Amino acid sequence: MSERTKKYLKDFKSKLSYTFLLSGGVSLIVLVIFALCGLFFFLTKDYGYSDLLSILILAIFLSAVVGLLSPFIYSYLANYVTLGSKDKELVSLKSLFKTSSFGFRPPYKGLLSSFINLLFAILCFLLLSTVFRSLFYSIFVSFDSSMQQVMNEVANLLSSNDLDGAINLLSANEDMFYLPEMLSTYVSLVIVLFFYLKSLLVNILKFCIILSFTKFYKRPFNQLFKITYKEHRKELNKGFYTYAWPIFVSFFVVFTATFMGLFFGFNLSHINSFGFLIFISLASIVFGFIVSLIFYPLLFNYYGDISKVFSLYLRTTLANALKARAESEIERMKFTEENRDELENMINTANEEQERIKKEFDDINEKVDEHIFYKTDEEKNDDKNDEENKDK
Numbered sequence: 001m002s003e004r005t006k007k008y009l010k011d012f013k014s015k016l017s018y019t020f021l022l023s024g025g026v027s028l029i030v031l032v033i034f035a036l037c038g039l040f041f042f043l044t045k046d047y048g049y050s051d052l053l054s055i056l057i058l059a060i061f062l063s064a065v066v067g068l069l070s071p072f073i074y075s076y077l078a079n080y081v082t083l084g085s086k087d088k089e090l091v092s093l094k095s096l097f098k099t100s101s102f103g104f105r106p107p108y109k110g111l112l113s114s115f116i117n118l119l120f121a122i123l124c125f126l127l128l129s130t131v132f133r134s135l136f137y138s139i140f141v142s143f144d145s146s147m148q149q150v151m152n153e154v155a156n157l158l159s160s161n162d163l164d165g166a167i168n169l170l171s172a173n174e175d176m177f178y179l180p181e182m183l184s185t186y187v188s189l190v191i192v193l194f195f196y197l198k199s200l201l202v203n204i205l206k207f208c209i210i211l212s213f214t215k216f217y218k219r220p221f222n223q224l225f226k227i228t229y230k231e232h233r234k235e236l237n238k239g240f241y242t243y244a245w246p247i248f249v250s251f252f253v254v255f256t257a258t259f260m261g262l263f264f265g266f267n268l269s270h271i272n273s274f275g276f277l278i279f280i281s282l283a284s285i286v287f288g289f290i291v292s293l294i295f296y297p298l299l300f301n302y303y304g305d306i307s308k309v310f311s312l313y314l315r316t317t318l319a320n321a322l323k324a325r326a327e328s329e330i331e332r333m334k335f336t337e338e339n340r341d342e343l344e345n346m347i348n349t350a351n352e353e354q355e356r357i358k359k360e361f362d363d364i365n366e367k368v369d370e371h372i373f374y375k376t377d378e379e380k381n382d383d384k385n386d387e388e389n390k391d392k
Helices: 003-014 016-044 051-082 093-104 114-143 145-159 163-172 174-203 205-213 218-231 233-265 273-332 337-363 365-371 377-391
Strands: none
Touching (some): 003 016, 003 273, 051 093, 051 114, 114 145, 174 205, 174 273, 205 273, 218 233, 233 273
């Protein structure tokens, strides 16, 4: 275990009581919304509702949670950072809710790109669930003679244009379809949730660096962040997974345990199949999220250490883009002398910015090694010995 990891764990343990307080506050909001969703589900389960309405309920619930996610995660981060300052005593549930108001306003509003990622996740879930549903039904039909017989009878009824008869037959034998339906839903959710959770956790880094780029509108900043992270993905992902894996593991362990426990623990014959799967999916996501919140501070510490380095990466990307754009315009078009001077000034400004960034990188070179490339003390000593040998 590296010294850095030991430092993070020590800090995590020393602030554990506050971590439970802050994560509990965020969890309370999610639980209230989930309780309202669950109440609606149980009030309407006897009347039955379509799969489309079930998906609509899922979308409304997730939209409500996502709408509060960015402000409260920002508040969680801000209050956790405050624990390391002289204002530690000010951290409380009240400060969590008070600070969250900043997350509803620029420059923090919408930094997690939660809604667009949610829309993409729902579309991917619908696509994947369709694919896996066909796959699991094919597998089950191949090994279950009774299911195969029902499907043959359904096919015969459909060929006879007896749609009502086919629907009634499927309804009478719906119990045998619960398991493949559950497996297709579970597998689809695991895939979608992994990428959604990773996107959420990566975007939290924006909170740590946005104050250095307040002149940017949200969309250009998000594009700049995306390009910069992609350029340095290899070294950044190494640190990300080092400190984010407890979040992923805790989320998916609790998610799986809740999902399977609710599915096999309920009397499914009295509950609409797809609507019930939507409900246990929501419950599993909620409880997985609540437990994983406890481990967010490990990632907060890592982001705090690399925020200055990543800010320099962002500035480098921006300077390179401006310089390339100006040079391209000069080469591509004929400009008046006035316009040419303006573009050349832009290039000179970009060159000066690159020099300033290079100097800042040199000043924090040791931090770059420590926080990005993760050199151990032994590796640093080897580097020092190599340099001494070169000098000799």
